Amino acid sequence: MNYKKNRVCPVEIAGGLDNRFRRWLQNPRKILKPYIKEGMAVLDFGCGPGYFTIEIAQMVGKFGRVIAADLQEGMLQKLRGKIHGIEVESRIALHRSEANKIGLSEKVDFALAFYVVHEIPNQKEFFKELESILHPSGQVLVVEPPFHVSKSAFADTIGKARDAGLKPAKGPKILFSKTVTLKKG
Ligand SMILES: C[S@@+](CC[C@H](N)C(=O)[O-])C[C@H]1O[C@@H](n2cnc3c(N)ncnc32)[C@H](O)[C@@H]1O
Structure with a gap:
């Protein structure tokens, strides 16, 4: 994951985000098991090539739904190719968001923001919009990379939330993470 601080992760390194080695270190199902139940609507925000998306779609079951949102069409294109023709394809909606606008009106039960918040120019607006689409009992898991997100930058992110x-x-x-969970206040 060789990308620089405050820069959007390039599509060319998407392969580094979805591989067997990462699965040993950051197993999607183990990480998400406490948060995701069958039937939920889940937002995978900054989904990239979909390292978490397919697993989430399996976890929510046939009555659940996943919105995989990303700024870059190239990332969504990779994910589109991966899910084409597989069982969970119909549970996954791909959504192109803007740098400072998620652009969704559908409410979600859980949102994952894994290694993405530090790439968002206006975090305050992001959290405001996220709060507005979160069900009253909903929850968010924010995970940030530890090396180029300092302790103070992470504290600042939490303050904005x-x-x-x-x-x-x-x-x-x-x-390899700094983490926080967020609920409606
Ligand atoms: C480092 S990658 C992480 C991808 C995925 N969450 C993972 O952990 O494998 C960050 C992703 O967030 C996306 N991104 C960056 N800024 C964004 C924004 N403002 N809105 C939506 N997606 C964004 C990038 O395009 C990239 O796909």
Whole structure:
């Protein structure tokens, strides 16, 4: 995952985000099991090539739904190719978001923002919009990379989430990560 601070992760390195080695270190099902139940509507925000998306679609079952949102059409294109013709394809909606606008009106039960928040120019607006599409009992898991997101930058992110009406709580332990969970305040 060789991308620079405050830059959007290039499509050319998407392969580095979805491989067997990462599965050993950051197993999607193990990470997401406490948060995702069958029938849920889940937002995989900044889905990239879909490392988490397909697993989420399996976890929500046939009555659940996943919105995989990303800024870059190239990332969505990779994911589109991966899900084409597989069983969970109909549960996954691909959505192109803008740099400072998620652009969804559908409410979600859970949102994952894995290694993406530091790439968002206006985090305050992002959390405000996220709060507005979260069900009252909904939850968000924010995971940031530890090396180019400093302790103070992460604290700043949590402060912005709090300002947007989201209540932070200690996140799970995930290798190579800083984490926080957020609920409606
Ligand atoms: C480092 S990748 C992480 C991908 C995926 N979450 C994962 O963990 O494998 C960050 C992704 O967030 C997307 N992204 C960056 N800024 C974004 C924004 N403002 N809105 C939506 N997606 C964004 C990038 O295009 C990229 O696909």
